[in-house]
Amino acid sequence: MMWHWSSDLQFGRMAPQRTRGGAPTALVSLIGHRQYRRCAKDVYYFLQSSVCLKQLGYSMLELVIVSIFPEMRDLIIEIHQKSHAN
Numbered sequence: 213m214m215w216h217w218s219s220d221l222q223f224g225r226m227a228p229q230r231t232r233g234g235a236p237t238a239l240v241s242l243i244g245h246r247q248y249r250r251c252a253k254d255v256y257y258f259l260q261s262s263v264c265l266k267q268l269g270y271s272m273l274e275l276v277i278v279s280i281f282p283e284m285r286d287l288i289i290e291i292h293q294k295s296h297a298n
Contacts, residue, residue: 240248258264278285 235245235248235252243251274288278288
């Protein structure tokens with residue numbers, strides 16, 4: 213299957229329409245229909261970010277590694293501490 217820019221463009225236009233029918237009633241009544249649609253659109257465009265997708269992928273990889281090799285948890289925590297110290 214080849215990527216085509218028009219299919220992405222069409223999906224981008226249809227995404228906000230898809231959120232209208234499946235909105236949780238309690239959430240919409242709490243924040244309002246317009247605000248819900250605006251937030252859904254923001255989340256959709258945020259998820260299109262390559263940086264966001266890379267971070268999500270790395271986080272999922274980290275969870276898989278810790279699940280398979282629990283003894284590496286301390287090493288991963290140490291790596292996070294070192295990266296936040298810099």
